[in-house]
Amino acid sequence: MVAGAAAVVAAGATGGWWVRDRPAPAAATSQAATGTVAVVRTDLSTTTHVTGALGFRDTYTVFAQGPGGTITALPRPGQVVSRGEPVYDLDGRPVRLLYGNHPAWRPFGAGMTRGADVRALKENLVALGHGRSLTVDDTFTAAATAAVRRWQQATGQPVTGRVELGAVTFQPGPVRVTELTAKLGATNRGEDPVLTGTSTAAAVTISVPAGRTYLVHAGDKVTVTMPDDTKADGTVAYLSPVAEAAPAMDGRPPQPMVTGLVTLDKPSTAGDLDRAPVQVNITGKSVSGVLAVPVTALVALAGGGYAVWLGAGAQRRLVAVTTGLFAETLVEVRGDLHEGDLVEVPVG
Structure with missing residues (x-):
């Protein structure tokens, strides 16, 4: 027989800061x-229980470029703009969306130096069906000029073989418009923001108390309870390495919180909800x-x-x-x- 007993000490970890404490042995x-x-x-x-906000994975700000002009057309909030489509009009000319991770910073045309921006333009021309015989590399060739001309002709633009700065905007993917920062008829100086948007990939932003981050790791599987009580599976994509103080509540001091992102296995389960509160159960060990x-x-x-x-x-x-x-x-x-x-x- 094992003899003697002492005060009970805490053991193990089972997250959940809004769930009751584990019963003591x-x-x-x-x-x-x-x-x-x-x-x-x-x-x-x-299982660690946290609250989250349903939204979209990435946020974008679309800036006007080039010489500027008058805003003559804008999308509506909630509209999704895809590759090749107009994002807004400047002086009656559509500014079209191309996919890329870096903004345009110069015009495209014969004689320009090599660069990753040239490769991005070529990738888009191929994806839009105008890249016949076009080699996707960093050099603006005669074949690139021909591809630009085909694209311009197909979209009703002046056929010049050049893409002027401000004629396109590069964003990482489709843009779901959330807010218009420019006004129809306003003059844009060529450096002002026009609109903000998000990606179309649904995701959940979570806030984890800094003292509990050891319970949550990138790659952990989660179950998200939607506002209508349906369930959606997902994965913790990352946790920020930086803690920020949350607003004080009920007279208590601010609590340092760490922001994380959860991606959904089936983004369609989120529907069109944005900024909706959800509950997230994170499965650890x-x-x-x-x-x-x-x-x-x-x-x-x-x-x-x-x-x-x-x-x-x-x-x-x-x-x-x-x-x-x-x-x-x-x-x-x-x-x-x-x-x-x-x-x-x-x-x-």
Whole structure:
């Protein structure tokens, strides 16, 4: 028999800062009413509960470029603009969207120097179906001039073989318009923002208390509960390395929070919701086919470690156990016990 007991100490981690604290293991000398439950063989996983906001993965700001002019057409908020389509009009000329990770900074035409921007233009010409015999590289060739001319003719532009600065805007992908920062009829100086937008890939922004970030890792699987109570699976894409103070509430001091991003396995499950509050359950560590008992069955020993009361009546004995993963109300245990054995737990 294992003798002696000490004050219960905290063990394991099972996130969830708006869920009640894990029940403390009972002391060996407790006189509380007790019952018994069976040791089970099961799968366990830690779950961290956080709140989040449903939105879109990336945000963009579209700036006018070139000599500027008068804004003569704008999209409507909520509209999705795809490759090759006009984003807005300047002096009656459509400014078209091309895909690329860097903004245009010079006109495109014969004699220009090599550059990654040339490659991006060529990639778009090919994707739009105008890149016949065009080699996608960093050099603006005669074939590039011909491809530009075909594109200009197909879209009703002046056919020059050149793309002037301000005629296109490069963004990483389709733009879902969220806010117009320019006004129809206003003069744009060629450096002012025209609109803001997002990507079309739905995602969830989460806020994790800085002291709990050890419970959340990139790659962790999550379940998102939508505002209509439907569930969506996803993955933690990243956590910011920087903590920021959240606003103080109820007179309590500000709590440092870390922002993270969750991507959805099926973005379509988000529908058109934007900035909608959601609940996110993040699955951390997991084990399969282990013996488990209620956390309340644990008895903290004076010499360190834990035990459980095994059996009942004359067969009741204290058995030392090694704890593994804590998951909500259950804990993984290893020791001289078997599936189906009865362990003592407090009741009432």
